[in-house]
Amino acid sequence: MPDTRSPATLALHAGEAPRQAGAPVTPPPQLATSFFTHPAAVGFSANDLAADAPHFYARWSNPTAESLEQRLAALEGGEAAVSFASGMAAVSALFLDRLAAGDHLVLSDVCYAGVAELAQDILPRHGITATPVDTADPAAVGAAMRPNTRLVHVETPANPILKLTDIAAVAAIAHAGGAELSVDSTIATPLGTRPLALGADYVVHSLTKYIGGHGDALGGAVIGRSERMAGLRRQGLIHLGGALAPFNAWLILRGLETLAPRMALHEANARKLEAFLAGHPKVRSVLWPGSPRHPQHALAQRQMRNFSGLLAFSVRGGGAALAARLAERLQVISYAVSLGKTKSLLFHIPTDDLLRASFRVEGAQAAAYRDWAGEGVFRFSVGLEEADDLIADLGQALG
Numbered sequence: 508m509p510d511t512r513s514p515a516t517l518a519l520h521a522g523e524a525p526r527q528a529g530a531p532v533t534p535p536p537q538l539a540t541s542f543f544t545h546p547a548a549v550g551f552s553a554n555d556l557a558a559d560a561p562h563f564y565a566r567w568s569n570p571t572a573e574s575l576e577q578r579l580a581a582l583e584g585g586e587a588a589v590s591f592a593s594g595m596a597a598v599s600a601l602f603l604d605r606l607a608a609g610d611h612l613v614l615s616d617v618c619y620a621g622v623a624e625l626a627q628d629i630l631p632r633h634g635i636t637a638t639p640v641d642t643a644d645p646a647a648v649g650a651a652m653r654p655n656t657r658l659v660h661v662e663t664p665a666n667p668i669l670k671l672t673d674i675a676a677v678a679a680i681a682h683a684g685g686a687e688l689s690v691d692s693t694i695a696t697p698l699g700t701r702p703l704a705l706g707a708d709y710v711v712h713s714l715t716k717y718i719g720g721h722g723d724a725l726g727g728a729v730i731g732r733s734e735r736m737a738g739l740r741r742q743g744l745i746h747l748g749g750a751l752a753p754f755n756a757w758l759i760l761r762g763l764e765t766l767a768p769r770m771a772l773h774e775a776n777a778r779k780l781e782a783f784l785a786g787h788p789k790v791r792s793v794l795w796p797g798s799p800r801h802p803q804h805a806l807a808q809r810q811m812r813n814f815s816g817l818l819a820f821s822v823r824g825g826g827a828a829l830a831a832r833l834a835e836r837l838q839v840i841s842y843a844v845s846l847g848k849t850k851s852l853l854f855h856i857p858t859d860d861l862l863r864a865s866f867r868v869e870g871a872q873a874a875a876y877r878d879w880a881g882e883g884v885f886r887f888s889v890g891l892e893e894a895d896d897l898i899a900d901l902g903q904a905l906g
């Protein structure tokens with residue numbers, strides 16, 4: 508039965524243990540690595556694992572990770588979830604579970620750098636080919652499909668230039684070609700977009716970002732149909748081993764409790780910072796899906812109920828020098844990588860470096876990236892500080 512309560516309530520209560528007098532309202536993290544069992548109850552091999560088997564060994568499942576998985580599945584409107592030690596552990600497990608030698612992957616040409624490098628460097632060593640395409644253009648996805656394409660992987664909004672993909676359109680193309688669609692929805696969060704309802708087969712999250720929200724725990728998750736998630740647990744956790752530590756699962760559950768109010772404030776602050784940057788004489792362009800200035804704002808309005816707190820801006824020349832100046836002068840905003848935490852983070856990503864080391868696209872695709880990003884983008888994860896303090900900080904540092 509799908510849980511139809513609103514997201515703010517699900518973020519607090521989905522997957523709660525049965526209420527009994529004397530039981531803790533906030534359960535402690537369960538740190539045990541093994542659980543009492545009986546020889547008749549469980550087979551020793553992962554291949555014998557029943558979906559409803561009791562907890563046995565913490566890499567296979569544990570109660571704290573299970574609570575988190577149930578809450579994430581409810582928030583995404585999915586049947587089941589599997590949690591991982593990081594977002595990359597989630598993506599790599601999904602790719603290795605769904606793809607085999609001879610298979611083909613189509614993925615966003617702009618996506619998390621680690622995913623782009625995994626697709627270019629590791630998958631080909633196992634006989635899996637990958638084609639990066641501009642998934643903002645559904646026709647380009649259609650043109651990239653081959654008879655052996657098994658998976659289409661998109662990131663929307665995409666890190667770092669917040670390019671969007673029309674999930675429903677790309678899901679239809681993937682399915683018509685006999686492939687599945689996975690959507691990295693880390694930046695949108697379940698408060699913004701529910702990819703499964705739009706036709707995706709899998710939703711992937713880096714829980715390290717908005718869902719954990721406090722910048723103190725790495726984690727990842729995949730949400731999808733129960734039968735597929737059972738297979739992913741077997742391959743991704745039991746055999747590849749990237750299980751989420753119970754203490755991190757507990758921290759992420761705690762962060763998740765405030766996801767709805769945090770996302771509302773991230774969005775409100777991003778709206779003010781986008782307007783400030785758009786009017787700043789040193790700024791060439793600023794990208795945030797919630798702004799009518801974003802080239803895909805109409806799609807954002809269709810597909811996102813919350814526009815999240817990540818924006819990207821480029822400046823009129825001298826990005827690297829300005830980055831050094833910001834690293835020295837910012838007092839409230841931290842010059843640091845990552846995104847989606849309570850505190851504001853800002854980091855400069857030079858276009859040449861990203862195209863050479865990570866995306867490795869050429870010709871029209873490289874030109875399209877340059878059109879959005881110029882020489883480089885400042886990725887700005889707008890935090891929960893008072894917006895006026897962020898504007899003042901950025902204003903004094905930009906000069």
Ligand SMILES: *Cc1c(COP(=O)(O)O)cnc(C)c1O
Nearest residue numbers: 593594595619666693713715726
């Ligand atoms: C950070 C991030 C990842 C990787 O997650 P980790 O938890 O750092 O491994 C994947 N996708 C997106 C969009 C990200 O921002």
